[in-house]
Amino acid sequence: MTIRFDGRVAIVTGAGNGLGRSHALGLAARGAKVVIVDFGGARDGTGGSSEAAEKVVAEIKAAGGEAMAHGANVADFAQVQDMVKKTMDAWGRIDILINNAGILRDKTFTKMELADFEAVVDVHLMGTVNCTKAVWDIMRAQNYGRIVFTSSSSGLYGNFGQSNYGAAKAAMVGLMNVLHQEGAKNDIRVNTLAPTAATRMTEELMSPETLALLTPESITPGVLFLVSEKGPSRTILCAGAGAFARTIIYETDGIWLDEAERTPETVAARFEDISNPAGQKALQGAFEQTTKFAMKAAAGKGITLPPRG
Template identity: 55%
Template sequence: MTISSMQHDNNSQNNKPLNARVAIVTGAGGGLGRTHALELARHGARVVVNELNADAAAKVAGEIQAAGGEALAIAGDVTDFAQMQAMAAQVVAAWGRIDILVNNAGILRDRSFAKMTMEDFRLVMDVHVMGAVHCTKAVWAQMQEQQYGRIVMTTSSSGLYGNFGQSNYGAAKMALVGLMQTLALEGAKRNIRVNCLAPTAATQMTENLLPAAALALLTPERVSPGLLALVQDEAPTRMILLAGAGSFESAHVTMTEGIHLGDLASSAEQLCERLAEVQDRSEGEVVPAQGFEQFMLEVKKAGAALG
């Protein structure tokens, strides 16, 4: 290699948006997690491949290294907080920092609510919700100290809008939206930005749920580019990015203008009669900056009613 070509390679690496950033991707031994890890590495990040199966983690880390990137394979169970703390400590010892966390690990235990066991409901909640909590808690202090962090929660349209047979999964995925909303507020002063990604991708989790024609379009590789937007230096915070088949949308939790009922004696009956007005989205619908805005709106309307 000539000096000029070496300089070109170095400049290309330095120009990558995630150059020298350290990223952890959970559940990265296959499917969407694997393509997330490869995408982050392609944009310059040093990637920690976390997976329950050590061989699967090592294989993906090997792919990154073979392409000229840096990667560590760390086996671990996201439902075990001690293991996630140990992983974070190992990453800091190796690379000095943790810039990006992608909470991707997940499972499915689909059944109608009537047929679902409490064990399957609890297991899905533990992996998706507590798994994300464990991983985030394990890196939070490091991100606060270094005044930088980018965290992505993996939500789903099943949580945002519902899906038959996925009460456990939907509950877990909507819980992650709530977690994201509050952590984004708490992390803002330390430049920790927290977002949600709602992927539509054919993975091992979904291969039996969709027809072949749809699976051919819904490849993980068509989702992972959206991840860059949520972890770059100029990333937003509190965004819910939907991604699938190369398309990208945004979801919002909104609040309508609603109505005020001043007569307590008849308010229940009036509300039943005027629910359509409460649901009306044509005027005054907003995306609240924080939960307190509900209180502010309601007190304001009550005050206006008092004259």
Template identity: 60%
Template sequence: MSIDFKGRVAIVTGAGGGLGREHALALAKRGARVVVNDLGGARDGSGASSAAALAVVEEIRQAGGEAIANGASVTDFDAVQAMVNQAMETWGRVDILVNNAGILRDKSFAKMELDDFKLVMDVHLMGAVNCCKAVWPIMTTQGYGRIVMTTSSSGLYGNFGQSNYGAAKMALVGLMQTLAIEGAKYNIRVNSLAPTAATRMTESLFPEAMLQALQASDVVPAMLVLAAEDAPTRAILCAGAGGFEAAHITLTQGVWVGRGDDAPELLAQRLAEVRDRDGETVPESGTAQGHAELTKAMANLQS
């Protein structure tokens, strides 16, 4: 079964280069009409230029596709809303949103300025929030929507010097979890992609040999699957160098120690049992944790 996007309209943020460019080109190649959004700033978020977005639009058009450029900063909701309005005025719908825009301001937490922490959070997290908020009414009215968040192994597992980036990227997973639940009745599916790729954002993180192996185009198949009509929802796909994995936020079976004065000591003694991953589950929603805890409590109190 081939994956195609004929008749679909996609918005890809940060699409002037790197992963975003590859996403935009791939969606267009498979039939989507694409809004190529890019502020055109430097890796740290400074500056702006429309040249990169326009170049990608030209690539798409030269290949026979349809695309328009947009230079909105994802941190500016009014500009994001205008971008979505541009797509609606041009093509009458928005089916796919790929939240890819981002910046880096790496430093160890001890040396990081709070302004650098806040700006990275603003671009990655609030940028995605702004874009989701702008397309949400359209997708609910259509009864169709596919949203892809760009998370990161730095958010899922941590990485030295990236406390701001990691916090923002993990926050996007939390946003995905709830939007997927709230969007289900409208056929809006929301997923996350954790890419490993050689881009302007990551070129300083890997040696040259690894950069050659980690092509941005290798990540695209995971994005296409997550944005497709038959996409899953609440999935976290990891991708790089032709390999693909799934990450999960799980809940162990745990133990019950009660609420006695010695509960801290009992918990410390049984911490290995609490952390034992045998029989762990992937909860359907946040209420599963409370349900699991209440179930253990009732079983022990009645025994």
């Protein structure tokens, strides 16, 4: 079945260049009306210009699509609210939000100023929170919404010199897990993209030959699937150079220790058993872990727990 977005309204942040631009063009080519949100700042978040966003709008309109630009700084909730108001005034609904805007201020943790840590968290994490909060009740009222957060392998696995960026990007997963649960009854599906692409954020980190493979356009098909009507929810989709994979967080089955054994020495001695991947599961919520541990304790003590509720 062909994936289309006719009649849908999409907001893409950081859409003046790179990944955001590619996502916006992909949505527009398949029928969506697209809001191109871009502060127009430099890679470190300084400056600001509407030129990049307007160019993308012009590209979409030249191809017969509908688009509008907005220069909101996603870290400023008032500007985000203005962007959402103008979208609703123009098109009356918001179906898709792709949170893509970001900045880099890389330094080792020992050399990093707290202001640089806070600036990156403000744009990546709070910028995502601001945009999502601004559209959330609209999507609830519509009983429809598709939201993508943008994470990174730096957040999922770590990358030297990116403590601020990694912390903000790891936070995307926690936010997704909760909003997936809260949005389910209103058909709001929330997913996370972990992309690797040749953009101005990465151009100094890799060889020209590698960058030539890592085009933003090679990632966008995965994003379009995530925001489609039949897309999943609570999925971490990794993408780069036309390759796609999933990151899934598992918890080992673990062990239970009775009171007499609960010493740090026993934990150390049994750490291999604690880490044994046999029987590991991808838990679907916090209480699943709580229930698992309580059941292990009950079994160890030979007691039966009353049913929840």
